[in-house]
Structure formats: structure tokens, C-alpha cells
Amino acid sequence: MSNLPLAWKMARRELRGGLKGFRIFFLCLLLGTAAIAAVESLSDAFLTSLRDSGQTFLGGDVSVQLVHRPAAPAEERFLQSYGRTAHTVSLQSMVYALREGRQAERELVEVKAVDGAWPLFGAPGFTPAQNLRDILHCEDDGICGAAAEQTLLDRLHARRGDLIRLGNATLRIIAVLESEPDRISTGFSLGPHILISTKALSGTALEQPGSLINYNYKVAFSPTAEKQGATIESFRADAAKSFPDANWQIRDRSDAAPGIRRFVEQVSMFLTLVGLTALGVGGVGASESVSAFLDRKRFDIAILKSLGADGRLVFLTFFLQVMTIASVALVIGAVLGASAPFLLARFYGDALPLPPALGFYPRPLLLAAGFGLLSAIAFSVPPLGRAREIPPASLLRETVSPNRGRLQPVYLLASAAAALGITGLMLALSPSPLYAGEFLGGAIVLLGLLRLVASALTWGLRRLPRPRSPLARLAMGDLTRPGAATKGVVTALGLGLTLLATITLLDRTMAAEVNESLPSRAPSFFFVDIQPDETAAFDRTIAAFKSGTDYKRTPMIRGRITSVNGVPSAQVKVDPDVKWALSGDRGITYAATPPPGTVLTSGAWWPADYQGETLISLDQEVAKGLGMKLGDRMSLNVLGRQIDGRIASLRKVDFRNGGQNFILVLSPGLIDKAPHSFLATIRVAPKDENAMYMAVTEKFPNISTVRVKDAIAQVNTLLQQLAQGIRAASLVTILAGLLVLAGTIAAGARTRLYDATVLKVVGATRLQIALVYVLEYGLLGIATGVIALGAGTLAASLIARQILDTSFVFDARAALWTVVGGGAATLLFGLFGAIAALNARPARRLRND
């Protein structure tokens, strides 16, 4: 290390040149670091917001949810012993606009009924601003007030003051519901929200045994309870001990909206991976940039060596120079990234479902800088290592293709260690290491493949017969000469374009699945909460529609798997893919005979007149994920009662058909005695859809009618928003690729200028020379686009088939855009970079020679 002070002294001298020769290196690092810092800062800002406002988002310190039934008095007393409580009831139902006492427009809504204590934290927002009690107040005539979202008013063509019907109750819309403090913890809902009082709900008669209703109890710990040592953990332990069969789902302020949290974590992981890809793409540019710089420094290095500098000093000098420039890029990138939450809040604050907690988050910045630094080391050490091998004899000769020297293994190892560091850091910090590993592995394999294809392309072009046209020959020569842009551009821009092509093709595949395949398989309607006493009338109503097919009406009750072979659910080792099966209440049905379309994969169905212990037919994938086989035992909690059963058969459930898919089908005998409702599905000709909708909703106001095409439209909108966001993010990698292209163009500027000058001397016009560039960059762009399309198609089809379990759809238009876009971007950049060569006066160039 004795060389270090001297190396630093020399590096400082080199740094007088500023960014000259390092602009692309600098920009590539800055872009990647800024992207990662921005994504991670946003993620921290959102997660901090979720954590800091946990009480408000949850509506209490803890929230207890029960399905189908309200809390028993003893359970309520238990909750009240911890502090103040608020009670809300959530369900889906149809709501009707009333015109002259008759039911007019109707809509599926998410009803939230609240007691006088709600909300314990925060406040709902209304237009006009009004007191909650005043809005929900019930008049002497029995008509209670309601607040509904503007969307509902628009769909019902209703205004404030109008009457609506919900179940058996008539309500008056008093205000527009703008916000609910605990809305974020309720997650996805099919219809617009309407807020009423629990008193109003009791008038609707929608609370029927077996109806799909969620009862929520929010608890704000009292200071007394906290003094006595009440904590979230003690509450959970106490609740489990006092009411082991309550089957309540308890959430707490530390994780108020786990769905949102997981979404933020997953999206930020994906975007960080995209940022890393941008760093990888930029790394290719950084490496080329450092190589080009060192090629220009060949003579300086040879002079230094002839004056007595050893290879180590040479390496250290330029390493320190490169790292100093990298550090400046990292700091600026981190600062830009840190400003992302502020910019987002400033420009899109109103559109965000969750306000980011604005602040300075050091973790994301350190992480981004760490990734940036490691990537700078990984990509710059090999060319720096080669530079130290430049012999002093280089002073005596100059070749068209300078020998960059042999690389000592230690530099290769250092570079590999830095790359491993990036991978390790990402895997260690990722919420889904497997997924992150697959992404990174895929990107590395792809990078290698693209490099290989680029080499093959250069090799192939070299072996093609030489074109007779001098301009075509020059273009071919430009593509294949040592130091040509071909390898860098195909690899770097190709990686970005591949990502874009993969995302675009997956987006199209998903869109085709949701808009074409699913509607062709899925039913037209779901009817939820059909009461046992109205099944006959409901069946008759449906039967009146002759175009109806695949009618299925199935008993349904919600329940939870509490143990598997005697092991409590929380302790069961479960495949992450089926974790959902244990995480909450699931729909359960019963049947004496196999429902139509049942495909048993093992075991046998119970006899139609079976009367013994409860037998279970379980989805084979869930069974596999839970490690269960025929004969194993499972316990379920339904309405607070334990039902123990034995696995009698395994079934193949096709979740892609969009119909009724129960993972658990039980034998009758016990479950059918529990209060329950029915779920029905039917396919009907499009021309009859509206008539069926009107007939059912008119006769059965308590039944929730879900139009599948509406749900599909909603899913479609979400998918499109997600795809747009991801596509926008992938543009960062394209930008990095274009930077690499700009770098190679800049590196080749001298050669291009020389060639243009010689051509002009021998009589070529600027148009003819421009044609050379059109040919060169057009060919390069199209080749990159085609390669990216091939790789993207392969990646998308693998993801579609292996991960999304759907058939891959190749969209020719999207494919064409990738090729054309790649070609056009390359061509434009190339031509832009070549303007200088076109406009240079030959005499100037010749005079400077």
C-alpha cells in the first residue's frame, strides 16, 4: 500500500480533466443509483407511513374480525376490558335508487355499518363537511341517513337528499363519502362504499344466519390497561387463551394493512431489481467507457512505466480516479433518489391511496450507493486490470486494434466478488429471495446470452460476402471492426429492450386471459347470500331464462383450517404458494355426490347416503403444499365450532375457470346443520344478461349479484395500471441502454470522423455518408430489436406457463413495436451522434492530423 499516497497524488492530477472521457460512466452509475435510491426511498416512506399511522389505518390498537357472526357478549366484555371499542359491520349488497317509491337503478355496494364509537382514531371525510352523527342519524319516520361515494351516486343517478333502498330499509343520502380513516385496511372491494349506522343495518334485514358478513371490533387500549401491562402480544395471548374457538382474526397496529405492505414490498423489490438491471446495463457502458478512456491513456501509461511506475501504481492511480468519479455519481444519484417521495407527494399526492411519510431515509441511500459502488467495481476493475499490463513498448507502436493486455486472475476475482456482493445483498434484503434470485439469475444469463449473440452476430457479419457497394461495405466494416458498437449495444440496449418486450408480451398475455379466455369460461353472474328459504323461488327465476347454462347453486359457509394432523395452522410447514389456504377464512361447501365437473385425482367420493365422521375432499395442490395425503386429518373452525375431518379424496381444482372453486368439500352430516347461505353461478347469453340482472335484483334485494364482466373490467383496469407502471419503470433500463449506445458512439467519434473525411476526399457526399450511418445503425437497431424480441418472447412464455400458469399469447403488434422501437432509437441516436462527422470540414481534420 506504500504506493497509495503517490497513486492518489497522480489520480488527483488526472482528475483535473474532470468528467472528460467519463461522462457515460458517470451517467450510467448516476441513473442506476438514483433509480434504486428512489424506489427504496419511496418504499420506506410508504412503509413508515403504514407503521406510524397504524392505529388510524387499523382503526384501533387491535382489530378483531369475525365472519358470519357478531361477538358473543362474553367476547365483547373481553374486548372492552382492554379499552374503548368501536364496532363495524361490513357486507356486500345491492342498493337501489328509489323513484316515486319504486326501485330504479341498482348497484352492488360495499356496506359499512358503524356504531356510535367509530372511529376511535382519525375522522372520515364528507362533502359537505358534516358531523358523522348528524349524517347517520335516524329520523322519526325510520329513515336513516347514509354517506355514499360519488361513484355510487353517479351510477344510481342520485343526489344528496335522495332516497335509496338497502335490503328492507329506506335510507337517505345525506353526504358524499370522501374518505374513511381505516379504509386502507379493508383492501379490495367490488363496489363503491356506503356508510350507515348499525341501527340502520338492523332495519335492512340483511343480517341473516349464514350471510357473508364481517363483524369488526376495534379496540383502543386504555391507559389503565396499558399500565397493567396490556400489549398487543399479551392481548393476542389472552384472546387465544380465553376464547380458543372464537375463530377471530386479530390484526394489530404494527401491521395495519398487511396486503398493502406486501404490495409495497413486492413492488419495491421488483423495481429495485429493475434498477439493478439498469445498473447492469449501465455497467456494460461503464466498462466500455473505462476501456475507451484507458485506450486513450495508453501512451501516458507507457510513459509512466518507462519512467519507472510499476503496474500496481498504474492500477491504483486509475482505480482511485475511477472510484472518485463513481463516488460523485453515487452521491448525486442518492440525493436525486432521496427527493423521489417529495416529488411524488408534490405532483401525485392526491392520487395516492397512502400518503408517503416524507423524510430522509438513510437506509435506501446507503443501499443504492452500495449497489452502485459494487457495480462500479465489478465493471471497471477488469479494464483497469488490463491497463496495468500495458507494456512501455506501446510507445513505439500503435495498432488499429490496441492490445489491451492480459488480465490477471486477481482482477477477475475482484470483479466477480463485487458481482457476488450485489447478488448477495439483494437476496439478503429481498422479501422473496427465490423470486429475486430467479430475476437476477435470469438477467445474468440473459446478459451472457446477449453477449454471446452479439459476438456471433459480429462473427457472422465478418464472414458474409463483402458488399459491392462501398457504402454498405463501410457500414459492415463499422459493425465488425475492433471496438465497434455492436457488442455493447446489442448487450446493453438488448437487455433493456428484452425487459420491455417481456413485460409488454406478458401484459398482452394477461389481457388476453382476462378479456378473452376468462369470459369464455367464466360464468356471467355470481349470486351470493341466497337464503335457504328462497332457493326454490331463485331457481325458478333463473330457469325462466332459456339461454342460461352451467347453472350451479351450492351451499357455502366460511370457515378456517385450524390444524393439520393435530398441528396448529400457525406451526404447519407450508409451501409459500399455498400459504393463503391457512391465512384466513375460506369458502367451504358440502355435497352428498360429486358436484358436476369434479375431477378426483386420488381417493374416492363418499357414498350418497354416507352418515359417519366428516370426510373431506381437498384440492390436490393445497394438499401437496400442506404435505397432506389421503387419511390425514384436518380441523376446521366454522362459526366458532370445531369440525374434525379426514381426507377422503383429492381433487383437481381449476382456478382459471373463474367459477365456483372450493378447496374444501365436506360430507354432509354436521356442516349442513350450521346456518349457511347459497352461492349460485350461471352463464347466460349476452342478450339476456341485463334482463336476468334486473329480474334477480328486483325479486331478491338481499342477494348480492355480481356481474362478472364488471369484475373483469375492474381487474383489467388494475392490470393495466400495474403494467403501465412496470413498463414505465423498465424504461430506466432502456435509458441506460441508450446511454451505452451514446457512449459507444462517442468512443467511435474519432474513427467516424476520419472515415467521413477520407470518403469526402475521394468524392463522397454527405448524403452518401449519412446513408452509411443509416445502414449501420438501422442494421444494429433491427438486430438488437430482433434479438431482444426473441429473448423477451422466450422469457415471457416461460413466465406465463411456469409462473402464471396461463397459455402464452404472442402479440405480433407488440413484438413489432419492440423491434421498430429498438431500431428507431438506435438509428436516431446513431445519426444524432454522427452529425459532427457529417458536418466536419475535411481540411480541418486533415490539418490536425
Added chain:
Amino acid sequence: MQPPLPTTKLPAIQLDAVELTLSSAAGPVNILKGVSLIVPTGQTVALTGPSGSGKSSLLMVAAGLERPSGGRIQVAGTDITNMGEDAAARFRRGRVGIVFQSFHLIPTMTALENVAVPLELNGVDDAWERARAELKAVGLGDRVEHYPGQLSGGEQQRVALARALGPRPQILFADEPTGNLDSSNGQAIADLLFGLNAERGATLFLVTHEDSLARRCQRVVRLESGRIVNDDMAAAAMAPA
């Protein structure tokens, strides 16, 4: 293909009070200060003078590679004074050949391809055959597929000479053609230059600071500080008309 030049006895090059001023960080630099010169068709002229006297710049403006700041330039009867860059390039095709001190070959093209380029740009049908013959004429018949990087300096200059002479130009400009070569290679190139030029009857406008080379020309013009200080016609007078 360019139309043949008229056979009238027009001067090959006629410069009238040509000036060239270039801008620099330190201010404008007057390189040529009213140079007038007439070079009859078929004459061999050596332009000599110290470094920085403006020799190469005079060659550039005469070859249409640089537009003068003042004066008038006629080459082969055509006024090229105000020609645009592309028009000048088209004009050079088939009429003007240039050989540089630094060869200026295109490194990604073989010797054959380099020589063929101006012929192809000029629309010559048998460009490759002609190029092959030119290379043979300069003694490189066996190196046609070699790239410039694979050739010695002398060989590269022969390729450059073949490229310049390939389109059978009326005027051949040569800027220090032996400046980068050792004496034996320089001698060989000079022999080729004068030999082939005499054989084809082109006007030769040669920039050199080598007396031995200058003495082989019919006329020696000396330039100093952008002005012609001596125009030795004695050689020309001795030369055959």
C-alpha cells in the same frame, strides 16, 4: 461517371489572389495572403517552403477541400471558389486525386476495397478490376486482400497512390507523400508517383520540403508566410512542352 474534360488548353489550376484566414483561440490567423498561380495542364509543380508557410493549406483550397476566404480558384476550367462541400466532393470524382503524408486509408477496408471506393463512387462498372490493376501497377498485386494495419508504411502509401490514380484524374495532388517514409521507401514512392503520372499525363501538384523531390518537378514554387516568394520556371522551361 463524370464527363471527360474539354481538351482545350485551359490551365489545370488557376489561383487568383487566394486568401485563407482561419479563426483560432488567439484570434484570426492569415494563412494565405493573396496567392496567385497558374498551373498549365500536364505540368509538374512542387510547392516548397518552411513549416507553417501555408503549403498544405494551398493544396487544400486548390483541391476543393477548404473554401478560401478570398480570391478565386479554377480547377480544370471550373470555378470551385464557392462550391459547397458536396458539390466539391462530386467535382473531385474522376478529376482530382490526392495523396497524403499520413496515407489516410480506411482501416476496415482491404487494399483492394480502398482503391475501389473512388471508382465506385464515380460509377465505374469494372471498379474492382481497375482497382486490382492499379494495385498491380504499384507493385501490390499480391497484397490486395490485406488490411491497412497489415501493411508497412511504404505499402500503405502505394495503396494510397493507387487509390488516387485509379480514377485517372486530370490533376494529382500530393501532400508530403514521402514524409512518413524512410529514404528507400520514399524513393520508391517518388519513382512510382512520377512514373505513373508521366505515363498518364496528369498535372502534378506536389507539396514537399525535400529538395530532391522538388527538383524532379518542372516547376518549383516557394511559399513563405502565405505568400509566393519564388516561382522557378527554369525547370518548366527545360521540360518538354
